[in-house]
Amino acid sequence: MKYVTSTGDESFEIEINGENDLLVNGQRMLIDFRSVVGQSVYSLIVNGKSYEALVQPTEEGLEVLLHGQLFQVSIEDERQRRLRQSTGSTTVRRGEFHLKAPMPGLIVTVHVREGQEVKTGDRMIVLESMKMQNEISSPTDGTVRTLRIKPGDNVDQNQVLLTLG
């Protein structure tokens, strides 16, 4: 199976030919790769080098925490790639995005109103939790479609606060 994997400005063609046999940008690599704590901690030995990282799924793809650096990694396989190229779209259509409460708490401030356009990083909501005022910013550009909370509300973890379209 062939993949095109990218993180930041870097992009790699990775072909997986069996459990431990890779071609990375055309170069063969034999790997010893396994989960070591039975969860999301993985150990990789390749060409004698030993690496350990936390690999976890996110809504965007996968994130890899390696030696104190966080990499947001997106992966496409051949089929997805062909599909994308044939339809000519350069970004995956996203549809609606539901902003959820990252933890339970009290809504202190709501900086946006329905219909308002927001950019990535714009302050949207202040949630008080763990003795702190926590600012929740927009993860994406878009328009506030539905606002489901108001100041003074107590919210549960993962409760949808608002929907971006």
Add this chain to the structure above:
Amino acid sequence: MKYVTSTGDESFEIEINGENDLLVNGQRMLIDFRSVVGQSVYSLIVNGKSYEALVQPTEEGLEVLLHGQLFQVSIEDERQRRLRQSTGSTTVRRGEFHLKAPMPGLIVTVHVREGQEVKTGDRMIVLESMKMQNEISSPTDGTVRTLRIKPGDNVDQNQVLLTLG
């Protein structure tokens, strides 16, 4: 449910009336009891005192490791007790006992032969494992019925070494 529980020379009548409500030798105790590491570690709060112990099943009953002291505990409920009293037997009939290898290793010496009578604590087998010579003693009085190994054998963990009758 009523139990008679004994460890060493001590014996207790313990009546369980609901999750947290006990009568111990006639005295009422309200307990807060739970597993705390999701395994065999239990935390007990009773009359404000906080105790933590490892509680594990053994072939004889249960063992409790509390503050560096190991208690072998045997528990009988009412029904078992009536049964034992009506049949007049004072010890539970045991039948055959299979002595198993506590770990994988190499049989170095076998001190007993089939048909030999042994007492609790008699040396039976020397098993080499983890760079050590480990003596395995008889856990009970009895007669060696079947001897399944000889010096030089490699054995797996829990492999039956001999049977006492």
Add this chain to the structure above:
Amino acid sequence: MFDKVLIANRGEIAVRIIRACRELGIETVAVFSDVDRESLHVRYANEAYYLGPAPSRDSYLRGDKIIDIALKSKAGAIHPGYGFLAERGDFAQQVEDAGIVFIGPRPSAITAMGDKAVARATVTAAGVPVVPGTEGEGNLSDEEIMQIAPKIGFPLLVKATAGGGGKGMREVSDIEELPPRLNAARSEAEAAFGDGNVYLEKLLTNARHIEFQILADSQGNVIHLAERECSLQRRHQKLLEESPSPFMNESLREEMGQVACKAASAVDYLNAGTIEFLVNEDGKYYFLEMNTRLQVEHPVTEIVTGLDIVKEQIRIARGRKLHATQEDIQLSGWAIECRINAEDPYNNFLPSTGKITQSILPTGPGVRVDTGVYPGFEISPYYDSLISKLICWGETRGEAILRMRRALEEYRILGVKTNIPFHQNIMDSHRFMAGQYDTRFVEERFSMDQTSGKQKEHAEIASIMATVVAHRESQRSSQIVRKSERDTSNWKWIGRWERINR
């Protein structure tokens, strides 16, 4: 003399105090809220009593209940830890009135130092320099503040008189900004402390936050255990502390230490306390406030002085004389503490709650961990986000940094996000290594996206690992689900994988 202590706290500091008691042969009494029944402090204490629901005001702030439990359990003393009731003079007074020893300063000293304005007036009277501001003038009206502000000069800080932890605090860079910020500070202070009074303080730029640890016994002996460097902060929250300070020299240490002792003596201080200073680039220092309790960061001082501060607190509370004189205090090597918080350094340091599924601690030479959590423990939203304190010692600052680097790399906490990567980046920062940082460093001159020589190699490794994980998971899930086709949306596919792996 007491031989049983109630610890009116939770988390790592409750565990820390229980350990000190145990090592002195003193019995311990824990108290706990609904969500803390399985906390380490409850498990490690000899006795444990239920306090109330999770919110602090219903549990750890219920001084009345805590005193009742102390009486019932015959605890002869109460240790308040830090936070919660630790700096409440009225609570300390109620404890004493109940005939129980309060392990801390006298109620009068707590009250004097607790009101920031009174504290500034008191130490000024004792000849200790304070940051220019509206010291000791208390309860100023908005009009008065508008008049005084230009005399102090901008930038300045509006601070809550009853404040702490950055609440009710606002920076003001010119007179125009003052009215709205003043308003915001007052309402935040009113909400947080039930007291909307504020004062003004000059904002020192390029300043360091350096504090001195004080010990004072009931025989009138006051000594200091040298300084802690606490400038590494984010939004006025300390993240990393060290002792000694890379900024300090011997003569300044001696001078500031004496001033700190003088400040403590000014309120007839007893037990452990901390005098906080701001120090500017020229070595001019100003009293900031006194914390009349054990500090979070006390371990760095313990490690370089060899003293166990919590045991000293207990000895002092038992009426003993300090077992070290000022001359006995010699610093040996260097200690650094990283506060490991459940928060996401890649997402605005947003707190993270959830169950800690795994925790593998760094260990070995020169490493100390103070924590109240363990695998299976739930980080709740009710209390602060401190998971643990990782403290490393070295013969030199360089060795301490290198050791901290390897310890951070070893530390594995799964189930919640932590700020470990933040500390790793700090340890790699050349400015930090050179000791060149002040209280604005994290906010103004530090980024999590620093590029290093390893970046490119690591990008490739990260991509390989992610791809193999994704490949194996997709193969596994196609086997399980037996779907002939994979979903075309990457997002959905990951979603499915998440569901499967839950």
Add this chain to the structure above:
Amino acid sequence: MFDKVLIANRGEIAVRIIRACRELGIETVAVFSDVDRESLHVRYANEAYYLGPAPSRDSYLRGDKIIDIALKSKAGAIHPGYGFLAERGDFAQQVEDAGIVFIGPRPSAITAMGDKAVARATVTAAGVPVVPGTEGEGNLSDEEIMQIAPKIGFPLLVKATAGGGGKGMREVSDIEELPPRLNAARSEAEAAFGDGNVYLEKLLTNARHIEFQILADSQGNVIHLAERECSLQRRHQKLLEESPSPFMNESLREEMGQVACKAASAVDYLNAGTIEFLVNEDGKYYFLEMNTRLQVEHPVTEIVTGLDIVKEQIRIARGRKLHATQEDIQLSGWAIECRINAEDPYNNFLPSTGKITQSILPTGPGVRVDTGVYPGFEISPYYDSLISKLICWGETRGEAILRMRRALEEYRILGVKTNIPFHQNIMDSHRFMAGQYDTRFVEERFSMDQTSGKQKEHAEIASIMATVVAHRESQRSSQIVRKSERDTSNWKWIGRWERINR
């Protein structure tokens, strides 16, 4: 000068060495057998290479493969740790011949001290007292031994010339016992070391096992880091060590330290090593042997001297001068180490294998843990049973004991049996507390069934906990199995519960 080190070992000591390298900015190369792919030393190293199957002779004893890997990975030095190849002069020579630095003594010194008889002859020639025995006479026949034995006097020990770890060792209390014991010792030594040669040594009763840590650099400087008390043994296996020794005084320390340095100088010693002595009640001491490597128990010395012995080893191997003189070595406080083994103290210390399902380490002030395991790690039968070393420091011996007590109580390891309860009982033993113990203490005057005042209270608590566990499990299993009747056999019922809970 090298900047990459291959660690020819596994377990806690490999992790220990990797940590030292990391803290010096040196790259590390791990090697691993089939069962160690997921070991901490593999996870923490920068590079890792496969050696071979699990048995040591196919992996960690394969010096040839290890040297190949060092060359291939361009490691400039090899650290052997302890055990395995650490005391093999031929291996050290091969390493040097391959142009790689051996982090340890010169091959000649390893060989000289490795043959017990040669070692005794060498140090005797240097004027160091040795335990009476057949020193330096090598390869004695059974007849010669039978003749010499009465001259030495009974009780005595038959010891393997090539021996270590109690193998090929037998105690003999009179001449009758000698022939069979001699036979047993020879065949055990032959099997273990491929060398059936033995020697005789007087068995000192009421003796203490005290050893001195030596450091020697390539410029000819030799210093000692004071003593370690290692008398707490079971079957010649050390279980607990402390530094300093409660038996030692300043003048004896100085004298024995000088003798130890002299013994090391007699073989032109380089790097870290240990001189073991037996000391009788009158303070008379006898050279026992020299360990030409890092000891398991080195951390107690590190903690009281403040030196990092592994870093010193590396500095010495890099040709550096010792960075401390004898006068710089000052002992501060007291350190105790408990070896935490996977063995059952309630069942003849039988080793226990299996997967560690949970490990909650004791932490906090004055506590250090050196370990190579983590939750999920499998303790295999192939290597020794050491899980970790728990080391506690205190200002005084009393504080160290109290701290060790609380640390042992906090330590939770699930999945295998451990000797933690053994150490807890030792810490409660009045003889241990008083420092009154010798090498026979554990076997002759210690029992795990000591009764204490708490025994009765704890019996009740244990009974309550066991009963509630049994009750809840029986209720749960009856709900699951929906049997109308419980099995009448207690044994079967527990069996069923076990199955259900597996």
